[in-house]
Amino acid sequence: MSRSVRRPQNETDEPLLRVENLTKHFPVNTGFISSLRWNSSGGFPLGLDDKSVRAVDGVSFDLYPGETLGVVGESGCGKSTLARTLLGLTDPTDGAVKFRGMRTTTFGSDEKREFRRNAQIVFQDPQSSLNPRRKAGNIIADPLEAAGWSEEERRERVLELLGQVGLKEEHYGRYPHEFSGGQRQRINLARALSINPDLVIADEPVSGLDMSVQAQILSLMQDLQDEYGLTYLFITHDLSVIRNVADRVAVMYLGDFVETGPVERLFTEPHHPYTCALLEAVPNPDPDVRGVEPRLVGDVPSPSDPPSGCKFHTRCPELIVPDPFTREEYHEYMAFRSDVQDENLQTDVEPAAVRAHYFGGDLPPDVERTIESAVSHAADGDWDDARAALAEYRSPCEAEVPELQSVADGHLLACHLDAEEREAFSW
Structure with a gap:
């Protein structure tokens, strides 16, 4: 018998993951000489330059058992850093990450091992995240070996997982280069699920795949969620993907969440100009509708020197x-x-x-x-x-930082514009 257990969805009002004011800053200068700040004529140093890249800048949210939270935003907005910080792959600068009510930074060795068993990640590039010198079966079995499973139990579990992700027994002994991109991502999913985690963080898991393969992987992830009662944090820049998989959505810009809410409400009644601009950039399949006319202008500001007030004000089409x-x-x-x-x-x-x-x-x-x-x-x-x-x-958009405030049940917005006076959004 396999040791896998079908994990029912946990019906509770307590979040599986609670994130409170999470911050992750990276120093711009790492050496002493490079960190010196010089006067305008290039003479004596004025002091130390303490600038930092504010990759994640005070993010808070709850993630409940069995649900999928989508995090969307342009490249460079801090999504991947958020994922790595949540899992402890990089230490937070400030704030708290609580898993089942316990702060992860206070875990002892046994608690940390248990957390890593219960929280797994699926990376964006299935090729680079698989060891090219190891066979697929061994890659999937690695977490099981670390957990103390015997060789016979590991092989039985891996064969079961291969079938669940749409692969065959014959794939057990093949190397990563012998698979297609979609098949490699199925191996990544099997590895993440091998020890029955509760939380799976998927960081752009389908962005490098063809559309038809994307649909297969997304369908597989939903089937696995139903079977195992998984909780997903799904990171992507593709809003069309999020609408099909997420229960709630958080829109991220330069390290901050600017709007969050239930997926259908956010797609039909978005309020933040950045959210609207992202939605307007989604191609419409109707041939009678004009092509995409992006509203976003200018470059994304540097996270080491973000704008004052609302960080989006330098590109906002509705600046006050x-x-x-x-x-x-x-x-x-x-x-x-x-x-x-x-x-x-x-x-x-x-x-x-x-x-x-x-x-x-x-x-x-x-x-x-x-x-x-x-x-x-x-x-x-x-x-x-x-x-x-x-x-x-x-402008008040430059002078004051907007706080996330409720505009409807479960729908939060960080913007100085009056939500009641906005024009209705439509594609």
Whole structure:
């Protein structure tokens, strides 16, 4: 008899995984010399540069037994770092991860071993996550060997798993390069499930696969979830995948969750401009509908120097504009102010030429005077006074960090825009 046990869904109000203000920052400079901050002329050091890459910047959520939480966002928003930090593959900078009510960073050796048995990960690239020198059967059996199973028990369990993930007994002795991408991901799933975990974190598990193979793997994952009562944290940049597999969705941008909610509600009534932009980028299969017209402009800011206030404000199509600007004028003003902030303004030309470089038309008289004052201060080398002059006009999106607040049952939003005044979303 196999030692595998069908794991029923745990009906409880207590979360399997609770994450509280989880933070993971990586230092930009690791050596002493490289960490020195020098003065503008390249002379003596002013001190140590303590900048860090804020990969995960205060994330909180609960994950309940038997459910699937999808985490979506562009590449570089911190999704994979979140996964690795949750599993203890990298230590958090701050915050807490609690598994069944116990904080994982306080686990002793036995508790840590039990946690690793109950929490597994499926990586994005099935090729690089499999040892090319080991046969598929041995790869799947590795967690069982670490758990003390005998050779006979390991082989029986591996053959059972191969059948459950759609492979055959003959695949036991083959090497990873002898499989297709979809088959390799099935091996990864079998390895993750070998010791009956409760939690599986799937980090972009189908992003490198063909569409037809994606559908097969997603269907397999749902079947395995039903059979074993698995809890999934499913990470992806593909919203069309999330709609088919998740119960709830968390939208991540530059290390923060900006919107979370039940999957159907978030897909039909999104509120955050970033969520709307991601949804609008999903191709529509209707041939009578126009192609994708992305609303996102500009580059993703550096996580080592994220924008103030709402981190999305530099790319937001619905930025709250202060009086007396139009939206286009204020975006020009922001670009001008950014160069003043970084002391990148050209000061060896006429002020009119500087002004014309940033602004395409006439501006309100008060704004014109503010820009003239800033250019004059910059030309004299008084950069602090130039910055102070431009601080007169500032969007609330730049000034204040929005908190996640409820807009409906289970639907949270971090945005300064009034949810009640938004236009209804439609593809």
